[in-house]
Amino acid sequence: MSSLLPVVVIGAGAAGLMAAGRAAQLGAKVILLEKNKAVGRKLLISGKGRCNVTNNGDIEIFMPNYHGEGRFLYSAFHHFFHDDLINLLNQFGVETKVERGGRVFPVSDKAADVVQGLLKYVRKHGVELRTEEEVLEICLEQDEAKGKGQVKRQIKGVKTTRGLLESQAVIVATGGKSYPATGSTGDGFKWAAALGHTVITPRPALVPLNIKEDWVKQLQGLALKNIEVTLTQGKKVLGKEFGEMLFTHFGVSGPVILTLSGLVVEKEARQGLQLHFNLKPALDEETLDKRLQRDLQKYQRKQLQNALDELLPQRLIPVVISASDIPPDKFVHQITKEERNSLLQILRDLRMTVLGPRSLAEAIVTAGGVSLREVNPGTMESKLIQGLYFAGEVLDIDGLTGGYNLQAAFSTGYLAGEKTALRLL
Ligand SMILES: Cc1cc2nc3c(=O)[nH]c(=O)nc-3n(C[C@H](O)[C@H](O)[C@H](O)COP(=O)(O)OP(=O)(O)OC[C@H]3O[C@@H](n4cnc5c(N)ncnc54)[C@H](O)[C@@H]3O)c2cc1C
Numbered sequence: 001m002s003s004l005l006p007v008v009v010i011g012a013g014a015a016g017l018m019a020a021g022r023a024a025q026l027g028a029k030v031i032l033l034e035k036n037k038a039v040g041r042k043l044l045i046s047g048k049g050r051c052n053v054t055n056n057g058d059i060e061i062f063m064p065n066y067h068g069e070g071r072f073l074y075s076a077f078h079h080f081f082h083d084d085l086i087n088l089l090n091q092f093g094v095e096t097k098v099e100r101g102g103r104v105f106p107v108s109d110k111a112a113d114v115v116q117g118l119l120k121y122v123r124k125h126g127v128e129l130r131t132e133e134e135v136l137e138i139c140l141e142q143d144e145a146k147g148k149g150q151v152k153r154q155i156k157g158v159k160t161t162r163g164l165l166e167s168q169a170v171i172v173a174t175g176g177k178s179y180p181a182t183g184s185t186g187d188g189f190k191w192a193a194a195l196g197h198t199v200i201t202p203r204p205a206l207v208p209l210n211i212k213e214d215w216v217k218q219l220q221g222l223a224l225k226n227i228e229v230t231l232t233q234g235k236k237v238l239g240k241e242f243g244e245m246l247f248t249h250f251g252v253s254g255p256v257i258l259t260l261s262g263l264v265v266e267k268e269a270r271q272g273l274q275l276h277f278n279l280k281p282a283l284d285e286e287t288l289d290k291r292l293q294r295d296l297q298k299y300q301r302k303q304l305q306n307a308l309d310e311l312l313p314q315r316l317i318p319v320v321i322s323a324s325d326i327p328p329d330k331f332v333h334q335i336t337k338e339e340r341n342s343l344l345q346i347l348r349d350l351r352m353t354v355l356g357p358r359s360l361a362e363a364i365v366t367a368g369g370v371s372l373r374e375v376n377p378g379t380m381e382s383k384l385i386q387g388l389y390f391a392g393e394v395l396d397i398d399g400l401t402g403g404y405n406l407q408a409a410f411s412t413g414y415l416a417g418e419k420t421a422l423r424l425l
Contacts, residue, residue: 006031006128007420008158008167010135012039013184014406015392015413016173017118022417023171024125028424031167032127033160034183035134040115041182042175046406051111053089054082054410055403056102065404067262069397072372076380076411079418082403085410092117092124103403134161138170138191140385153195155387168387169420171380173413176366176393177202188394189369196384198371204265204363205398206258211251211275212353215319219247222315228281229256231263231354233272238263242281250358255401258364265357265367273354279312279320279347289344296340300333307332311347320346365405369396380416387423391416 009020012034020032043051055062059077063070086096086104094117095107106113122129137159157166172191175184186202193199223246231238239260246254252275264273280288292311299307305328308317321328324342326335360366370390374383382388392409399405 004029005167005169005424006165007169007171007417007424008033008165009171009173009417010158010188011173011175011183011392012036012129012131013173013175013392014040014043014118014409015175015394015416016171017115017122018410018413019171019173019389019391019417019420020127020129021118021121021125022414023421024122024127024417026418026421026425028421030122030125030127031165032122032129033133033135033158033165034129034131036183037132039119039129039131042179042184043115043118043406044111045179045182046111047105049111050105050109051114052103052105052401052403052406053096053114054085054104054407056082056098056104061102062404062407065400065402066397066408067367069372072375072377072395073397073408073411075378076408076415080411080414082407084414085407088121089114089117092120101402130162135174135187136160138172138195138388139164140195153385155385169389169423170387171389171391171413171416171420172370172394173391173409173416174394176369178204178360178363178366180361184366184393186366188390192370192390192394195382195388197374197382200368200371200396202360202366202368204357204360205262205367206364206401207261207265207357207360207362208248208253209251209257209261209264209275209357210355212355215322216247216251216352217249219315219319220249222247222313223254224277224279224313224316226282227256228278229260230276230278231260232274232276233267238273251355252352259400261357262367264354270354270356275352275354277350277352279316279350285344285348288347289340292340292344292347296332296335300331302332303329304332304335305329320350323350364401365398366393367396367398369394372396378415379419380412381419389416389420 006029007023009032024030139156141154141156172188174188177186189199228242230240241256243256324346326339380389391412
């Protein structure tokens with residue numbers, strides 16, 4: 001049976017573009033509604049404008065990168081995984097490359113090329129894209145189920161800024177609630193809750209951290225690579241990460257911090273949370289001490305503040321010296337063994353006090369969202385309302401950095417698109 005009514009996809013981000021393209025590819029009439037003037041605004045800023053589209057690790061590598069939600073994604077990943085995504089992007093003119101940690105980017109390093117590739121996909125298959133049309137409400141039919149007197153809830157369509165649009169299959173791909181200027185303002189959460197879905201409280205994930213110490217602000221803009229950061233509370237080690245970080249005007253950000261941030265968000269009591277920076281994790285204590293002695297020997301006629309250039313970035317030197325309680329103008333040849341030891345300890349354990357996470361608006365991803373218990377993982381259809389589908393960050397799924405969030409959005413979008421098309425055709 002063929003239906004004249006379209007599949008309606010709400011939101012032209014990663015999940016919505018993919019869902020619309022797939023449904024249309026299978027022959028469905030598809031209308032893709034986007035409230036912004038342009039599509040894919042969050043995609044454009046992803047991966048610092050380079051868009052880390054996915055990761056090339058196998059499915060078992062992917063799973064631990066979601067917080068217990070990985071199992072829900074199995075079906076979607078088996079249906080459409082990283083190699084399928086890469087093939088699709090290649091087909092629409094986006095060549096990809098693999099970087100450290102299996103991260104996949106467009107060869108051009110331009111997120112805009114990914115958006116253009118997805119636009120070509122939806123256009124090729126005849127999706128009707130309507131920008132600057134905001135969905136206000138999702139409307140239901142209320143059918144009396146024959147014989148039993150039960151109420152069977154079913155999609156009737158959506159109300160938009162231009163009127164009612166009838167449909168028996170609506171895909172909500174409105175994203176989360178972070179970076180609201182991109183259009184992700186949590187509309188899908190509101191509709192889902194109004195329709196009876198459980199919405200797990202949205203909260204920040206992959207979020208920068210506020211730091212108490214004022215000296216951090218002096219380092220704004222400084223990025224450190226190959227460092228080890230440990231998060232503790234009292235004597236308890238909560239987590240440890242190795243890689244890159246960035247100082248900001250309020251505290252710290254960058255991959256290692258974003259990864260550790262989940263542990264901070266989870267904590268109800270945040271007293272005593274500390275970050276410990278090992279600035280030279282490749283060297284054990286003895287080797288680092290020898291290295292320090294060599295540098296101090298070489299620059300023994302200089303003041304300490306002028307003797308550490310080979311060991312540390314310029315801007316970090318005053319901070320490290322101050323933390324080790326040595327006067328910066330002290331001549332190196334006057335430095336005692338205890339002072340050198342104090343310097344050594346700071347290089348291996350520079351501490352800062354964590355005040356808490358930045359706001360949800362500043363988070364890379366929204367944790368929480370439509371409860372996965374109420375969505376069929378094999379179709380992305382609501383278990384409560386016939387014809388209602390969810391895809392992307394509106395779902396209670398959040399992954400770590402490395403391409404995991406976009407792959408989840410693309411895979412759930414593709415699956416929802418396919419199932420809606422098969423439903424209506
Ligand atoms: C700075 C930043 C960098 C990131 N980098 C990466 C990365 O490199 N790799 C990675 O895997 N993930 C990254 N992410 C996360 C990733 O971008 C998101 O998880 C992903 O874009 C979510 O896709 P989505 O389609 O579900 O939602 P979105 O991309 O948020 O799209 C939702 C769309 O719905 C539209 N919409 C909302 N409400 C309505 C309405 N009422 N009517 C009509 N339209 C509506 C919005 O305007 C928007 O276009 C990054 C996120 C940020 C903020």
